[in-house]
Amino acid sequence: MRRLLAEWEADGAVLLAWPHENTDWAYMLPEVQECFRNIVEAVSAWSDVIVVAPDTEVPRRFMQGLERDNIYYFTCQTNDTWARDFGPLSVEMNDGTFAVEDFRFNGWGLKFPSCHDNLVTGQMCDRKLITARRLNCQDFVLEGGGIESDGAGLLMTTGECQLSPNRNSTLSRQEIEDRLLDYFGGRKIIWLSHGYLAGDDTDSHIDTLARFAPGNTILYTGCDDPADEHYAELHAMERDLAEATNLEGKPFNLLRLPLPDAIFDEDGERLPATYANFLILPRAVIMPVYGQPRKDELARQIMQVAFDVPIVTVDCRALIRQHGSLHCMTMQMPRSILSI
Numbered sequence: 001m002r003r004l005l006a007e008w009e010a011d012g013a014v015l016l017a018w019p020h021e022n023t024d025w026a027y028m029l030p031e032v033q034e035c036f037r038n039i040v041e042a043v044s045a046w047s048d049v050i051v052v053a054p055d056t057e058v059p060r061r062f063m064q065g066l067e068r069d070n071i072y073y074f075t076c077q078t079n080d081t082w083a084r085d086f087g088p089l090s091v092e093m094n095d096g097t098f099a100v101e102d103f104r105f106n107g108w109g110l111k112f113p114s115c116h117d118n119l120v121t122g123q124m125c126d127r128k129l130i131t132a133r134r135l136n137c138q139d140f141v142l143e144g145g146g147i148e149s150d151g152a153g154l155l156m157t158t159g160e161c162q163l164s165p166n167r168n169s170t171l172s173r174q175e176i177e178d179r180l181l182d183y184f185g186g187r188k189i190i191w192l193s194h195g196y197l198a199g200d201d202t203d204s205h206i207d208t209l210a211r212f213a214p215g216n217t218i219l220y221t222g223c224d225d226p227a228d229e230h231y232a233e234l235h236a237m238e239r240d241l242a243e244a245t246n247l248e249g250k251p252f253n254l255l256r257l258p259l260p261d262a263i264f265d266e267d268g269e270r271l272p273a274t275y276a277n278f279l280i281l282p283r284a285v286i287m288p289v290y291g292q293p294r295k296d297e298l299a300r301q302i303m304q305v306a307f308d309v310p311i312v313t314v315d316c317r318a319l320i321r322q323h324g325s326l327h328c329m330t331m332q333m334p335r336s337i338l339s340i
Helices: 026-044 057-062 117-126 173-184 231-243 293-306
Strands: 002-004 012-017 048-053 071-075 089-093 098-104 133-141 154-158 188-192 210-213 217-221 253-257 279-281 284-289 311-315 331-334
Touching (some): 012 026, 026 048, 026 284, 026 311, 048 057, 089 173, 089 331, 098 117, 117 133, 133 173, 173 188, 217 231, 217 293, 231 253, 253 293, 279 331, 284 293, 293 311
Parallel strands (some): 012 048, 154 188, 284 311
Antiparallel strands (some): 089 098, 279 284
C-alpha cells in the first residue's frame, strides 16, 4: 500500500530545473533566469532547494549573492524547466519509509521533446541523490501537475488531461482510475469534467484550476466576467466542485481565487495566468503574482484564509510566457529520501 503525500507534508527540498539556451526560453533567457533566481530566493528561505542543470556553473554564477548553504546543484541534461511534471512523486509505504514513483513523461501528450526530462528522476536515483527506492512506472504516462492529493486517500484530477489520447490511449477511464488509486493509495478520485485556461499546453492540469488545502478545503480558479472566454467553463467547474464530496460524503469548504486579468504574448495569444499554481511548503506558501495589484492582493488574502502560514509572492509574468507558472516548475520531496 502507498500513500501520496499532501503537498504540505513534504518537508525536505524543492527541485527546480534551470532554464538554459537549449530550451524554449532561449529568446528571453536573462528575464526568465532572473525569475528563477527570485523563486529560488523565496523557496530557500523555507526549504532546501536542488537546482538541476546541464552545466551547474551557469546557475551558480547567476545566483551570486545568494550563496545559501541549503541550495544544492545536480548536473543533468534537460529539455525544459517544468520539474513538476517530470520530477519524482514521493509516496509513503506501509512501513513508514518512502519510495519515489517514476512515471513516463512524454511532453504533455507528445507536444514537446521530453527525452532528457523523462530520465531526470532515474538519474537522481542512480547517482544516489535520491536514496529511496525507485518504483518504475514508465508504462504509464503521468505528470505531477495532473494529480492532487489530500494525503488521506482523496485524489483530484481532470478528465481532459488523464483521458488525453496521446497519454494512455490503450486504457479506459476505469482502468486509468484503478491505476491512479493503486499508484497513490487512493480511495476516491474527484474527476473535474470542466475548466480550462487559454494558452495551457497541459490539457487542463489540475494544478492550474483547483487545489487541496488543509481543513477539507479546495481553492479554485473562478471567473466573474461574463465576457471572458473562461466564464462558462469555470462556472461549470465551480458547480462540479460544489457537488463533490470528501471520503465521509461531506461537501468541501470552497475558496474561489480570482482569475487574473488577461495577459497576452507578442503574438496576441492569451497566456495561462492563474493564482492556483502556488507551491505549498510546511511553513509557507509561495504564490505567483502577475503585476495586477488589486487581484494579486485579493488572491493573497484568500490564500491566507486557507493556510495558517506566511504567503510569499513572486512575480511570475516571465514564466507564463512559456505557458506555466510557479507550481509547474517546482517539485517538493521529503528530506528522508535525499542524500543532501
